[in-house]
Amino acid sequence: MILTGLILLVLALLGAPLFAIIAASAMAGFYRSDIDLSVMGIEFFGLAEMPILVAIPLFTFAGFVLSESQSPQRLVRLSQALLGWLPGGLAIVCLATCALFTAFTGASGVTIIALGALFYPALTRAGYDERFSLGLITTSGSLGLLFAPSLPLILYGVVAAASIDQLFIAGIFPGLLMVVLLSVYSFWMNRRNRTSIADASGKDVLAALWESVWELPLPIVVLGGIYSGYFAVSEAAAVTALYVMFVEILVRREIPWREVPGIMRESMVLVGAIFMILGVSLASTNYMIYAGVPEQLFAIVDSYVAGPGSFLFALIIFLLILGAILDIFSAIVLVVPLVLPVAAQYGINPIHLGIVFLATMELGYLTPPVGLNLFISSFRFERSIAEIYRATLPFFVVLLVCVFIIAYWPALSLVLIG
Amino acid sequence: MNARSTSWLARAERWGRWFEGALLTLLLSGLILLASTQILLRNVFSSGLAWGDGLVRLMVLWLALLGAVAASRENKQIRIDLLSRSLSGMWQRVAWFTTDLFTAIVTGLLAWHSWRFVQDSRLYGDMLLDDWPAWGFQLILPLGFLLICYRYVLRAVREALGRRQ
Numbered sequence: 001m002i003l004t005g006l007i008l009l010v011l012a013l014l015g016a017p018l019f020a021i022i023a024a025s026a027m028a029g030f031y032r033s034d035i036d037l038s039v040m041g042i043e044f045f046g047l048a049e050m051p052i053l054v055a056i057p058l059f060t061f062a063g064f065v066l067s068e069s070q071s072p073q074r075l076v077r078l079s080q081a082l083l084g085w086l087p088g089g090l091a092i093v094c095l096a097t098c099a100l101f102t103a104f105t106g107a108s109g110v111t112i113i114a115l116g117a118l119f120y121p122a123l124t125r126a127g128y129d130e131r132f133s134l135g136l137i138t139t140s141g142s143l144g145l146l147f148a149p150s151l152p153l154i155l156y157g158v159v160a161a162a163s164i165d166q167l168f169i170a171g172i173f174p175g176l177l178m179v180v181l182l183s184v185y186s187f188w189m190n191r192r193n194r195t196s197i198a199d200a201s202g203k204d205v206l207a208a209l210w211e212s213v214w215e216l217p218l219p220i221v222v223l224g225g226i227y228s229g230y231f232a233v234s235e236a237a238a239v240t241a242l243y244v245m246f247v248e249i250l251v252r253r254e255i256p257w258r259e260v261p262g263i264m265r266e267s268m269v270l271v272g273a274i275f276m277i278l279g280v281s282l283a284s285t286n287y288m289i290y291a292g293v294p295e296q297l298f299a300i301v302d303s304y305v306a307g308p309g310s311f312l313f314a315l316i317i318f319l320l321i322l323g324a325i326l327d328i329f330s331a332i333v334l335v336v337p338l339v340l341p342v343a344a345q346y347g348i349n350p351i352h353l354g355i356v357f358l359a360t361m362e363l364g365y366l367t368p369p370v371g372l373n374l375f376i377s378s379f380r381f382e383r384s385i386a387e388i389y390r391a392t393l394p395f396f397v398v399l400l401v402c403v404f405i406i407a408y409w410p411a412l413s414l415v416l417i418g
Numbered sequence: 419m420n421a422r423s424t425s426w427l428a429r430a431e432r433w434g435r436w437f438e439g440a441l442l443t444l445l446l447s448g449l450i451l452l453a454s455t456q457i458l459l460r461n462v463f464s465s466g467l468a469w470g471d472g473l474v475r476l477m478v479l480w481l482a483l484l485g486a487v488a489a490s491r492e493n494k495q496i497r498i499d500l501l502s503r504s505l506s507g508m509w510q511r512v513a514w515f516t517t518d519l520f521t522a523i524v525t526g527l528l529a530w531h532s533w534r535f536v537q538d539s540r541l542y543g544d545m546l547l548d549d550w551p552a553w554g555f556q557l558i559l560p561l562g563f564l565l566i567c568y569r570y571v572l573r574a575v576r577e578a579l580g581r582r583q
Contacts, residue, residue: 015502016517019486019497020524027527039560040528041535048479048555051471054453057481061446161512231457238453245450261443265488268442272485273496280528324499339425 004028018330019276024283043283047275051234052164055154057271058237062244063105064267066257067114069248074212075101075247076118081201081208090126091186094119095140099179102144112141112376120381132189135391138377139182139399142365145328145358146175148223149236152328152361154158155274160337163351168226170351174359174406176397182187185398199330214247259352274329285337294341301342309348312407315339316360323364327372331361355413366378366392366399427568435491442484449477469547476546476555483562490569515577522570529563 004025012021027037047053066072073389079093086092094115102111116137123133145152149167157164209216214220222240225231230238249255255263305311322331336357343353365373377388405413453474459466489495523577536556544552 011517011520012498013501014513014517015497016520017497018489019495021519023528024520027524027531037527037531038535038538040530041532041556042527043531044559045479045535045556047482048475051475053420054449054474054478057446057478057485058450059451059452187554235457238450238457241450242454261439264443264446266437268446268481268485269489269492269494270485272482272487273489275482276486276489277496312520325500330496330575370498 001028001032004303019280020279022284022334024278026280026287029284029287031191033287033290039170039286040280040283041137043099043286044279046282047279050158050304051172052154053275055149055234055237056151056274057236057268057316058241059104059151059154060151060373061264061267062237062240063110064214064263065244065248065255066101067105067110068259070254071212071215072101072114072247073220074117074208074215075102076115076122078212079210079299081204087187087354089200090119091128091136091190092183093144094123094136095179095182095186096341097146098137098140099144099175102142103147104218105148106399111144112137112298112373112380116141116377116380120172120176123161131391132186134381134383134388135393135395136186138373138392139395140375141373142362143182143262145362146171146178146355148226149233149240151274152332153354154233154356155278155329155332156336156358158278159332160340160350160354162354165229166351166417168233168353170355171358172356172416173412174402177405177412178362178402181398182395183401185394187216214251240276260305277330278333280335281333284334288338293336297338298342298345302345309408311346312348312356313341315356316403316407319357319360320363320367324367325370326364327370328358328361328364331364332357349410349414351417352410356403356407359406363396363403366396424515426533438484438488438491442488445477445481445484449474449481450493452477454488472547480558483558487562489567490566493573511577511580515574518574518577520568522567522574525567527565529560529567532556532563534561 008021008025010326012018018087023040027040030037030039048232057066076093079097080090083089083093083096097119098111100114101115103112105114118139119140120133122137124130128136144150148171150171152165154156154164156162157167158350196304218240222231226236245260249257249260301314305314319331319335322335326334336354339357340350340353344350365371366389368374368385371389374385374388374392377383378385381388452470456466456470456474459470486495502510502517505513528546536553536559539556540551540553546552
């Protein structure tokens with residue numbers, strides 16, 4: 001059994017797809033326990049028995065359409081008109097815009113590509129230090145993960161069987177904490193560069209609002225609909241996909257019809273990759289529960305950890321290491337089923353656990369060797385990974401402080417859900 | 419491989435890609451329309467298609483597998499890949515060959531065992547969406563895994579022949 005595990009680990013490190021590793025370990029386990037392997041098909045078919053999953057392809061597709069259109073440019077102009085008068089406002093504009101955009105596009109790295117290209121030249125032109133600008137954009141690429149309707153939040157809800165509506169609400173304050181602390185840091189770093197990029201002008205604000213008039217209903221309808229309980233999450237996803245297609249393809253015509261199949265295909269490639277891992281891990285999770293792994297894990301953890309406080313500390317360290325080698329989707333699917341029962345023993349609320357989990361994994365986007373944002377920035381701005389990493393380090397520290405505040409102040413996540 | 423069989427493979431490849439894209443487009447468009455219709459019916463007319471929600475979920479499963487087939491074609495399955503990047507020439511190819519062969523075997527097993535699951539379901543006469551035989555919908559499992567398996571066999575063969583795609 002240990003040998004199998006070692007071989008699978010080496011294969012994973014050599015670059016075998018994760019779904020194959022997970023499937024192989026589940027099949028090996030079932031085989032040893034004399035369980036018929038057709039269980040793999042039965043478990044994978046479980047994907048068709050989770051109503052909430054429909055939200056994932058729909059939101060992903062909507063996010064891909066939005067980033068292919070001119071919406072990112074309009075969003076930048078609007079937030080500049082609204083916040084640009086603040087001293088050092090551009091950095092704050094960048095943080096706020098990226099957070100909103102990431103929430104809607106699912107934290108797949110598309111933010112840096114769609115918005116980074118607009119912000120980087122603007123930041124350097126406004127006199128921001130080059131290294132600071134690179135760090136800011138790279139960090140912003142995954143900011144907003146805690147805001148509805150981000151994919152990791154939905155996926156956590158699916159895997160943990162937790163209320164996604166509650167997760168959406170619980171993420172608001174912790175997400176804002178990250179944006180605010182990063183803004184404070186940016187403001188402090190650029191306290192000598194207090195030129196604002198725009199005068200406060202009602203006319204500009206109105207013009208920018210008018211320009212974005214078709215996109216503005218989107219956050220209002222989606223978030224308002226979900227938060228007020230009028231829409232279920234999967235319904236909000238369908239409305240978003242339909243509305244985004246209607247606006248960007250029919251009304252604005254920024255995406256020609258002939259490009260739609262390509263965008264659909266591209267977005268479903270991402271969905272397929274995520275669901276493949278989810279499908280096989282339904283089987284592996286079931287095997288692990290059958291084999292009593294969570295209980296064994298708890299026994300081990302309990303011999304080292306004294307209470308909820310030290311458990312959370314150990315969890316954060318573990319997730320930081322995990323986040324450095326595993327992407328957020330695989331981490332949720334693989335680790336949450338194991339951590340959840342252990343955390344429950346320490347009396348940690350599953351919603352709070354989810355927010356801590358995702359906030360910590362957000363740092364994984366910024367840690368070498370596989371941090372996605374580092375790669376995308378390095379590719380997009382033609383800098384070495386090491387250079388990007390150095391630039392993001394101070395932002396990483398600020399976010400780490402946020403993670404600890406979020407972990408040790410549960411009320412921040414739970415106050416709104418009562 | 420001789421020239422004729424390669425051109426035949428290349429043609430199958432083009433058709434396969436086209437068909438895959440067409441099916442993905444059709445399914446996703448259908449999903450958006452059906453899910454939206456359900457909302458409209460529910461909120462405006464307080465009714466809904468009885469089989470609508472079940473069909474939506476099955477379409478998601480089909481999209482997942484077809485998307486995974488497309489992801490395998492484009493080598494975009496999620497992976498860790500810490501070591502093979504630091505290997506050089508020959509060893510890198512050995513690593514690629516090994517992991518692709520491994521993936522082909524695993525997906526082959528998945529295809530075979532889910533095919534047995536589909537057969538069982540047919541034998542027991544499982545039904546979905548009121549009175550449709552479930553095995554028809556479940557068929558995408560062995561089919562999808564088989565196509566992914568084919569993709570990795572192809573890749574492994576190409577690496578063995580020294581042709582990285």
